[in-house]
Amino acid sequence: MRRYAPFLLIAAMLLVPEMAHAARISELSESSLGGRALRFFTFQDASLRNALLGSMLLGICCGLTGAFLVVRKLALMGDALSHAVLPGVALGFLWNMTKDPLAIFVGATLAGLLGAGTVQLLRSTTRHKEDAALGFVLASFFGVGICLFTRIQNLPGGNKSGLDKYMFGQAAALGQGDVMLLAVVTALALGLVLVLYKEYALTSFDPGFARTLGLPVSILHYSLMLLLAFAIVSSLQAVGVVLVSAMLVVPAAAAFLLTDRLAWMLVISALFGMASGALGAFFSFVGRNMPTGPFMVLSASSIFALALFFAPRHGVVTRWWRRRSQSARIRRENTLKAIYRVLEDHGFRTEQVSLAELAQQRRVTLEEATKEVAELKRTALVTISPSGEPALTPQGWQRACEIVRNHRLWELYLTHAAHIAADHVHEDAEKIEHVLGENTVRQLERRLNYANRDPHGRLIPGIEDIRAGTATMCATRVPGYGGAEP
Amino acid sequence: MNPEDTPLEVHDLTVAYHRKPVLYGIDVTVPRGQLIGIIGPNGAGKSTFIKAVMGLLPPASGWVKIFGQPYKTNCHRVGYVPQRESVDWDFPVSVMDVVLMGRYGHLKLAQRPSKKDREIARECLEKVKMLPFANRQIGNLSGGQQQRVFLARALAQESDLYLMDEPFAGVDAATEAAIISLLRELKSRGKTLLVVHHDLATAREYFDSLMLLNMRLVGFGPASEMFTAEKLQTTYGGRLTILSDVVQAVGNQA
């Protein structure tokens, strides 16, 4: 975190003064998509740089603030406040009937704080639950805002153009002042998070404990709410009232899926926010004056969807894939075990196993057995003779011995140590045999005094058998630990 | 009297939830170096008492003094183990991060934990035998392990008075034994511990003194004196019929 922040900050500060001439992106002449994309990537226009830089700054400050919203379960607070700032935007405009970024910023911040205060007041003085309080603030403030906006449209005079951009956002309409404001807010967010990281982390995780340490929990909470209001308000121009909440929550939620550390979550969330800001500006530019908000949100949502499905540990697809490969492994191991059992029935005199016997042992049809054997061949655990009969490779023999040993050891353990009847242990061992690690096996062996027969009287394959490499080498002697009968 | 000898003094403490009183006029002076169990039926205000002592709940009346001073002045001398359910275990922090939080009371605003703080946190983790899990996300722990993490965090606070809310809830027997021996060790170093406990059967064995609570203070004193049928009957309001059996059983054991 601390390593990245200064660079971003310096980059922002250096770029801001360069953007002088704000021209509307819509006035550009290229008409073909390719031409526009080229323009985008060559950063020819100052206005485009404005839009792009503004969107990226927006992503960073929303990402940072949003990460705390997500871990504090305040996502819907972001939604409520982003709608609640609308009347403040209108009042800021009415101040001197122009789109003065500072006036609008002040008005909207005040409206946001009033909204947050109203939620608090509703929660403390009425029986209404959190959701109702948030819904009320969201909808009624928005209603007031709509009244003011429609009123402004009926007012004579003033420069009203561009005011409608506050609804769905238009990065192209970002002026130098707007970008300046975003840079200041982003710097503030970065500064606060860097300086008070430890306090914010603790109050988010365990506010009760934080208070017993004497930390000013409610001041920290309100400073975060103030930061939230700042983030929302400075992002309005680019992403719009209706969709700011998405820029707060979606990148942060994606980051939450990818990491187990709050510091990394903040970094990733800011990066995702930045990326979605840039993508949103790009699509809006290429698509000629499209509203930026929806495209930014869609970019962020795509990132979230990727994280949801493909996150290394928690992803839906990753988990599904892991389960699938696990069940494939279990199926392979069961086939190996069946081959071992067939070999055992023949006293380990042959290497080849007939498919029919294997199918009988596995309780499957001949076709299924053929398929399973082919699968084993693919993973080099068996070789298949010209007549289609499988024989274990040294690797396959070793794995088969291990599985059978695991199974029988576990059965023995259950009957001896846990006093479970011998006919009740097979089902359990069927599952455990695939997950027993070598360490556990060593422990089991010690606890069972290196016993060599399972509860059903069959021999447990030992280390010697595993080393032997093939079945036929066992035919000359009795397999089992030390080979001796007890 | 020397304020160092009275870690906790509570006078006429009354606490109300939504204007319904939960604790009435609690008067108690806790002596130093004792392991004290807070016992009472569900809804008796055990947790409320602990939270009110630390100012987490505003009292309707009365005052609390920690080593002769208001809580705010001496908050760095109090360690707290909240109930396990009070936090979100999906929170993106590691075991080490949580234990380090215990050091925050000794750090200034915006000050980072130093090497020494990390060393202390490491030692505390070692004491509860959780050092091998230091880098794990806290959600990937068993209930007993989570409780140990909270305990390590309280140890890292290096306080003189510990308030613990149900540290034995939902932990296995081994963890319970480990926790109680740790608490005894703390006591032998002159710390004072108040522990909310719900299991009558072990209460007498674990604690030096008992605080019987049922909306008001029924009794406070040595465990042997508190463990009478009469006192327990008052505490539990006769609602538990098996209560006398438990007293009997514990009496027979002793």
Place this chain on the structure above:
Amino acid sequence: MSGLIPEFNWREVVVQPWTQDLALTGWVMLMGFLVAAACGLVGNYLLLRRMALVGDAISHSILPGLVVAFLIFRHANTWIMFGGALAAGFVTVVLIEFIHKQSRVKPDAAICISFTTLFAIGVAMMSVLETAGTFHIDAECVLYGEIAFVGLEPPVVVNGIELAPPSVMRMGLVFLGIVACVILFYKELLVTSFDPGLARSMGIRPTLWHYGLMAALALVVVSAFEAVGAILAVAMLIVPPMTAAQITQRLPARLVVTVAHALASAVIGYHLSVWWRCSAAGAMVVAGAGLFVIAWLGTAIRTVLGRRNAAASAPVGATMES
């Protein structure tokens, strides 16, 4: 800022809507009432189930449903639009469940992610279509509806008798349908909202009623959409039942108060919009919120008085001993 609030002209603001403009404005008021009442009745159950913000989510996310339905069928039939909205509502609910169940993202974030994404899809498609010149819903309609145009619609004529404008007719039918459902299924809705476990033990399937409620929600929101837009529909869902809950704790009384609140906010809101020359839908929401604030202050004052009385008659110490 001068001139923000126009001079209050009694004749223009209060008399005219009821006399010479009645033909035009009566329909707007009636429409406002029907929307608020239908939404409010459904909203009561949302509030009981602590799902107010699911209402918020669904009212946002029907937008892509409408756009997709229009794209597929190429014309704006009521039933097609309703089907699209219903599908979108269903997708929202499923999406929220999926994100919440399949990952460790908490429900609040899951709601936020689902509906903002769907809404963004809707707005993005709309603006693409608008640029291509094939679509007629504009952004402003999404935000605050076009309730003022109701009075300009040619009325439906049946057997030579002029009835109401078609959108008012539709909304009226929806309102009556909701009222009928609330009366007919009163006990099922009550028990599934209050205690789903009990309901299941009595053979009433809570999941079924949950989805039924979601369907009703999608129905009222899609019918309200044209008049008040996606976001103000949330106000219509939440504000009337909240006011009712402030006044009474009993469900039947709440339902009645909800309807009364809808009527009052429609009438007051309309006059406000004439006075302030602003959006009628927005003004109705402001009026409704104002009524809630009055009810809120009322209970607050009552609580303070009650506390003073209680303190005078019975000191805390006395009650303790008993």
